[in-house]
Amino acid sequence: MYYFDLAVTGISFGCMYAMMSVGLTLVYGLLRILHVAHAAVFALGAYVTVLVANATGSIALGFLAAVIVTPLFGMAIYRLLYEPLLKYRPDVPMIASVGLLVLMQDAFRIVFGEQGITFQRNAFAFKTFNFAGVTVSALQIAMVVTALVVFTGLHLFTTRTRIGIGWRATVSKPQIAASFGIDPIKVRYLNFAVGSVLAAIAGGLVAEMNNLVDPGIGFVVSYKALAIIVLGGLGSVRGTLIASLVLGLVEAYGTIFIGSWLDRDAIAFLALIVLLMIRPQGFTGARAA
């Protein structure tokens, strides 16, 4: 039964990674920028969720506030930081993005303290159920359900609505899409807004899981997400979803088998480096560099 418990852990972590990484892969697909500061959006989502949940007593309101605030922040990052840097080599905006993440992380520490903030009421997160010997927490179910809802919604949005179709058209053929009257700049803002919402939801869920938001919350996850989008074939949402679940499971089982000589958090980077060296174009063929 222990192995089933690990599978549950792996899948719920995988869902969280997926919500974090899809925003990154969308930004990369459209602008060829590795948006490291996405982790700052994730952290902001987590902080807003906790602060609003504690102020109002409702976790749902906390998530709602995070979903409203973070897209503005994500779009501001694009407008103020990336847009003027698009003319340079891709490593220039990336280093700026790393700088922004470091800055934001320290800003969170200064404003909200080193110790972080806990939920005042979070009983929901610690409820567990037992399915034939496999322990599943309410929060793990919430993570998986949220991911399913969010990605189904995203799928319907990009295949059934005019805006979504225009978005996909711009990602694959920007010039042709523009000639059909789709404004590429609006698509970029949409891209950052949607990616930021996903990251904020992931951030709120991780805050619930740890019952804590501290300044380092987005730090390791952000670099892992870079590994995931490369593994998933850059710009491919489907590949990113698969890579997220695979990484979640590999980490869950990996801790038993290789945990004695390698830190859990380093597994993703080992996979990243090996893949980049063997197949720089990723699993699905999009050329990485």
Place this chain on the structure above:
Amino acid sequence: MSAYEISIISIIGINVILAVSLNMISGFCGQISLGHGAFFGAGAYAAALTMVGSGSVPLAIMAALLTGSLLGLAVGFASLRVRTDFLAVTTIGVNFLFVGFVRKQAWLGGEMGISGIPATGFGPVGNMTMILLFAAATIALSLYISRSWMGFAFRAVGEDEGAAATLGINSGAYKLAAFGIGTALAGLAGCLYTFFTQFITVDAFDFIFSVMLMAMVVIGGIGSTWGVVVAAVGLTLLPEAIRFVNDYRLLVFGGLLVLVIRLAPGGLTGMVQRAFLAVRRS
């Protein structure tokens, strides 16, 4: 000189070696590395093990140079496979992997690090003098390379690999050379750091430290040896001089990094050049 001044000057010397060596890789040759801390750490651990085992200073220096450059050459091979931002991601991965690996190794002290490393026997002033001599030698080497054919080839590879190839420059060989030299010097800095502290933990070599080094290079003006030296000295002294900066170190470093890239991509060197040109024109 007080013990405090001696330790500050020693740290400045070590940071100058690190920033100038990173500038050779990322500034001269255009290969962005965000994992310089890993090579620094590899040198520090090699020196620590050698000192604990033999107590010989020259042997420890040799071990650190060798370990740094071997790891650097391995990562240099990565630069033949992936470019620009993906090379940067790979080097970030190397840094996390280094820390994650060392943390779990009992023979490297694991989480606790290595303590009780034998002293060099030169005393604090002797150590400081040695660090400053090596820093001066690093600067001299950097200036020499910059003016040599190798420096020309590095810059050609950094600007445009295709164009460099038409000049008959073997870009792969020069990338490996840049990584080999730069990381050997990072290993040397790690060795000097071990001599200086006599106690190392892996947290000193994490990714955030690599970002601080990149901040020094970018703020000083990427590719300019003297600009990077000034930035390394200034950014090491700044937190010591201003209490506020010490408390908000990462905020200031991250903020400066973003502002410089966004508003003055040439860094300090670019600003000085522009000011000089403006004065001459008037």
